[in-house]
Amino acid sequence: MENRSWVRALGEPLPAADGRPPLVPGPVDTALTVPPRTPVDEERYALLRDLVADGEVVVLTGAGMSTASGIPDYRGPDGQRRVQPMQHAEFAGSSQARRRYWARAFSGWERFAAARPNVAHRAVAALEQLGVVTGVITQNVDGLHQEAGARSVLELHGSLARVQCLDCGEPYQRDQVHDWLVEANPGFGALVQDGAEVRPDGDIVVPEELVARFRAPRCLVCDGDALKPDVVFFGGSVDRALVDTAYEMVDGAGTLLVLGSSLRVMSGYRFVRRAARDGIPVAVVTRGATRGWAETTVQVDSLLQDVLPRLVDDLMALQDQPRDAGAPDPW
Numbered sequence: 099m100e101n102r103s104w105v106r107a108l109g110e111p112l113p114a115a116d117g118r119p120p121l122v123p124g125p126v127d128t129a130l131t132v133p134p135r136t137p138v139d140e141e142r143y144a145l146l147r148d149l150v151a152d153g154e155v156v157v158l159t160g161a162g163m164s165t166a167s168g169i170p171d172y173r174g175p176d177g178q179r180r181v182q183p184m185q186h187a188e189f190a191g192s193s194q195a196r197r198r199y200w201a202r203a204f205s206g207w208e209r210f211a212a213a214r215p216n217v218a219h220r221a222v223a224a225l226e227q228l229g230v231v232t233g234v235i236t237q238n239v240d241g242l243h244q245e246a247g248a249r250s251v252l253e254l255h256g257s258l259a260r261v262q263c264l265d266c267g268e269p270y271q272r273d274q275v276h277d278w279l280v281e282a283n284p285g286f287g288a289l290v291q292d293g294a295e296v297r298p299d300g301d302i303v304v305p306e307e308l309v310a311r312f313r314a315p316r317c318l319v320c321d322g323d324a325l326k327p328d329v330v331f332f333g334g335s336v337d338r339a340l341v342d343t344a345y346e347m348v349d350g351a352g353t354l355l356v357l358g359s360s361l362r363v364m365s366g367y368r369f370v371r372r373a374a375r376d377g378i379p380v381a382v383v384t385r386g387a388t389r390g391w392a393e394t395t396v397q398v399d400s401l402l403q404d405v406l407p408r409l410v411d412d413l414m415a416l417q418d419q420p421r422d423a424g425a426p427d428p429w
């Protein structure tokens with residue numbers, strides 16, 4: 099398995115032999131976030147590999163990409179929605195909602211920020227380096243694709259690393275805002291239970307009586323209390339220019355490769371519909387049923403960690419193969 103050096107060099111553990119998903123160093127037990135493992139369907143895998151080998155692959159990723167990094171999906175390993183995500187209208191319309199958000203986000207930030215890319219993120223970056231992936235559209239806000247080395251990443255739902263004032267537009271770095279909150283809320287972190295669950299948007303559950311004591315961040319420019327992480331909350335709208343850019347990426351794709359998404363949210367599903375409409379093959383690697391089954395050319399219903407490293411190995415081997423002597427010279 100010498101081709102795995104791209105994985106090993108980065109200190110990534112290989113999948114455990116006992117059938118559990120690969121555990122990566124992180125803040126949360128991934129047994130709580132990663133769905134059960136299933137064997138890889140060989141026929142479907144071969145179809146997937148051939149599509150990807152043809153190149154010009156645009157990747158669309160969802161929450162399933164980051165579960166092995168300890169960041170849970172809203173729906174959990176069983177596909178059931180477990181937590182109610184923050185709604186945009188609620189956040190924008192109420193100081194109390196913003197205070198609750200920031201109290202939770204403050205408490206979860208250090209653990210969220212400590213999450214590291216997993217083997218699937220590294221495989222996507224490797225596929226880009228191999229020249230078969232031309233771009234990544236992600237619905238995730240954790241920055242882990244870029245941290246793994248992917249370069250052409252479009253963050254459809256923004257990034258938790260940035261903050262913006264809803265009133266005057268002033269931008270901030272999240273780390274800076276976090277430092278203010280640490281200063282303004284001495285001892286607050288210690289009040290929150292250690293084992294509390296980190297949510298997909300980086301917050302954790304905090305009792306209401308603690309929320310009431312929390313001092314939320316204020317804008318240095320306009321002194322308002324409308325600082326918002328630069329992410330699209332549920333019920334919020336994705337920036338039109340970003341959507342147009344994503345459509346252009348899909349329009350130029352040889353294959354749209356969906357990774358770790360059940361496509362239940364229209365903001366991702368629309369790209370699958372677009373690809374299918376234009377006759378672009380749609381390959382899906384995710385555990386469980388998806389909303390896009392009718393548009394899907396092939397789905398491998400297995401964990402990304404069991405499929406993507408193998409895909410990288412196979413494509414590296416293909417690229418290393420000497421050309422068939424009987425084939426016409428491409429030049």
Ligand SMILES: [Zn+2]
Pocket residue numbers: 263264265266267268317318319320321322
């Ligand atoms: Zn402001």
